Amino acid sequence: MNAIIVKDVWKEYDGRVILEGINLEIAPRAFVALVGPSGCGKTTFLRMLLSEERPDRGTITIAGAPLPREPGADRGVVFQRYSVFPHLTVLGNVVLGLELKAAPLLGRLFGSSRRAAEDEARGMLAAVGLAGSEEKYPAQLSGGMQQRLALAQALIAKPKVLLLDEPFGALDPGIRAEIHVLMQKLWHERPLTVVMVTHDLSEAFSLGTRVIAFERRRNEPSDGGRYGATITRDFEVWPKRIAGEPRPSKKKTMPGRDDPVPSTGSLRDDPALQGDTP
């Protein structure tokens, strides 16, 4: 159905190959995390999925149809910055998606249709934990809240595919862990295929169903930029995460990078000595 199929995609900038020979099939409802060193073209790949860039060679299809030539409401996006509109309130930012759809001429709703749209937007804001901040402007929100708003704004347009470009990269670890929980919840609840670019491996593995690494196989100065990055690793995350079936939260065996230090049950530095002192 809504699978994204990427066939032999190449991308060059000014004679430098950025991406070469990308072949990828993304199943519907997957949560794919793209990782790789900076400059490896993972953001370029995301921009191609967004139709902001076009591949020089190869094809990308969604649900069997070639990717439209410009961004559209079928693919939502959250960037690291500048995702929300500074001149609209929190509520206005979310209502905007509904207004644009319903009012082609004025881009604004009035009266009862506006109230209906606002109610829907309030519901969405509550779902991302922004209830009570409706009348604030984005500049009054913290970074984490701005990204929650960006998620709400993207999801109100009901995209089939959600593209995330290092969305949580600028957030503090604690805030990031909270928004990861939210991201998981949203992905389970809504019919979304998610493609996320991140430079944080632990984020990739804690959110994704599949982690894909982009890398240049050769990167010598003497190559003259003729070797681009391609997919070098493709992990299925285990145990399998299945959209819509959140696992009951179980104790993790190993603490994540952003988790608090686990308690060993004693204040001693050396737990090995515990219990069996001679």
Added chain:
Amino acid sequence: MRLINRRPAPGVARLLALIPFVLVVVAYLIGSGIRLAENPSDKLLPSFASFAAAINRMAFQLDPRTGDILLLVDTEASLYRLFAALAIAVIIGLVLGIVIGLLPYFRAGLGSFVAVVSMVPPLALLPILFITMGLGEASKIALIVIGVAPCLVRDVALRVGDLPPQQSIKAQTLGASTWQIILRVVLPQTLPRLIDSLRLQIGPAWLFLIAAEAIASESGLGYRIFLVRRYLAMDVILPYVAWITLLAFLMDRTLAVLQRRAFPWFEAARASG
């Protein structure tokens, strides 16, 4: 402590702000006193008493010849021209600025044209305006528009270009058409920035207004100044200059307040880049 780290207390800051004004007035009084002591009928640096008399004559008495209060008539005529011209310039600036800044076809077609037109010295066009449009209001308004609009167009186009490209992509993923993007994303974010550049253009606008009025006019603040110049009437010219300065200053403040009130999001958004 280093000079860069020393800050005046609020009261001291206000006092410091007053000092240059006081100094200018004092310097004038001294100069005027010296000249008037030598020649009581000196016209170059008249005393404050003759200013008061001139202000009373121009602003509070009916002119015996026309039966009008001259300052009022002059101010009305000048402000009408100025506001009409600024309104036209703002509309031109918004429309052309947004299409040049946002739409690649218009940028390719009009961008360099506007850049060249904005370099034409407007005063050099004044004779052409007088020839083609006559000596009436139209040519004066046109001069101000020609002087101010290209700068506004270029500034608006730059500001529109400065909007993060993510915003336009984001709007498209919400299903916005080009028209909707202009209406809901670009225009509301351009208006407060337009106020900034309009504030900077108030000075040039007055310059062109007074130039046009000086050359061919029957009313207006600039007309009056250049009329009474024939009689060396410094007692009228200086209050008129002060009045024009005050009007320009008030316009600037009004725009600043309007920007804060009408666009409460703007200051914080500008600060957070």
